[in-house]
Amino acid sequence: EAAVTQSPRNKVTVTGGNVTLSCRQTNSHNYMYWYRQDTGHGLRLIHYSYGAGNLQIGDVPDGYKATRTTQEDFFLLLELASPSQTSLYFCASSEPGQGARAPLFGEGTRLSVL
Amino acid sequence: GDSVTQTEGQVTVSESKSLIINCTYSATSIGYPNLFWYVRYPGEGLQLLLKVITAGQKGSSRGFEATYNKEATSFHLQKASVQESDSAVYYCALGPNSAGNKLTFGIGTRVLVRP
Numbered sequence: 053e054a055a056v057t058q059s060p061r062n063k064v065t066v067t068g069g070n071v072t073l074s075c076r077q078t079n080s081h082n083y084m085y086w087y088r089q090d091t092g093h094g095l096r097l098i099h100y101s102y103g104a105g106n107l108q109i110g111d112v113p114d115g116y117k118a119t120r121t122t123q124e125d126f127f128l129l130l131e132l133a134s135p136s137q138t139s140l141y142f143c144a145s146s147e148p149g150q151g152a153r154a155p156l157f158g159e160g161t162r163l164s165v166l
Numbered sequence: 167g168d169s170v171t172q173t174e175g176q177v178t179v180s181e182s183k184s185l186i187i188n189c190t191y192s193a194t195s196i197g198y199p200n201l202f203w204y205v206r207y208p209g210e211g212l213q214l215l216l217k218v219i220t221a222g223q224k225g226s227s228r229g230f231e232a233t234y235n236k237e238a239t240s241f242h243l244q245k246a247s248v249q250e251s252d253s254a255v256y257y258c259a260l261g262p263n264s265a266g267n268k269l270t271f272g273i274g275t276r277v278l279v280r281p
Contacts, residue, residue: 056211085268094170094257094271095212110268142212154202155269159211 055079056158058143064164065133073128073161075143083146084126085155086110086118088139095142101126133165168193172258172272180280181250187243187275189232189258199260201234201241202269207254215243215256228252253279 056077065071077084082103087095097110099118107118115137117129130137140162146155172189179185193199203215203225216225221236232243241258258272 087271089274092273094273095259095269096271097268100268144212154214154217156214157204157212 056143056145056156058141058158058161060161061159062162064166066166067134069130069133069165071130071133071163073130073141073143073163075126075128075158076124077126077143077145077156078124079145079147079156080123081145081147081156082123083155084120085144085146086116086126086128087142087144088112088137089142089160090139098128098141130163133163135165137163138165139163168199168260168270170258170260170270170272172256173275174273176276176278178278178280179248182247185243185245185248185252185277187256187258187277189241189243189272191239191241191258191260193239193260199262201232202259202261203230203232203241203243204257204259204271205254206257206274212257248277248279250279250281253277 059074085100086098089095096112099110100108101120120126142160143158144155147153169192173187200219202217204212205215206212216227218225218234221234224233230245255274255276257274259269261269
């Protein structure tokens with residue numbers, strides 16, 4: 053069954069802390085995405101990737117790094133976390149091409165930066 | 167850029183009543199987008215509810231319907247008779263009809279169905 057798994061599900065850190073959010077997909081999809089979801093903003097794209105070793109900048113990339121180590125794994129890194137990065141983070145994967153290839157989403161990681 | 171505007175805040179509706187969540191879009195960079203409704207039930211992840219890729223067509227799932235109206239640039243979500251289990255947050259989104267599926271989302275509408 054197609055799946056996107058995020059870990060951890062919840063994370064609390066302090067300002068200036070170092071956080072890594074993990075995402076693994078078992079769908080053999082080429083594309084993976086990191087979004088953040090905040091009240092009043094919907095989901096906003098942080099970074100995305102077309103494949104292992106590839107990284108593309110999204111709409112709200114400041115303060116975030118990402119790395120795609122394999123086709124399955126996509127990581128989001130916050131090297132100096134700030135309270136403004138308190139949010140609900142979603143990872144997604146999809147297959148490219150024509151037509152409505154709706155991305156599959158994970159269950160989300162709730163991050164609190166104190 | 168591209169944008170999606172949907173009914174803001176929370177909508178409270180009684181069980182068995184009808185529901186409509188408005189969604190309009192602007193697809194300046196895409197021109198002819200694909201349209202989606204996603205839903206997030208309490209404690210769960212984001213999941214696709216329905217999608218439509220052709221103007222004039224209607225998508226349906228779990229009793230919900232949405233019609234792709236290119237002239238009005240709208241994609242309203244409707245259900246004739248809601249159930250308590252429909253309580254969730256609903257997101258309207260658009261994406262390109264080409265390689266890459268970066269989606270642009272609306273802010274989400276929380277629906278609370280009262281028994």
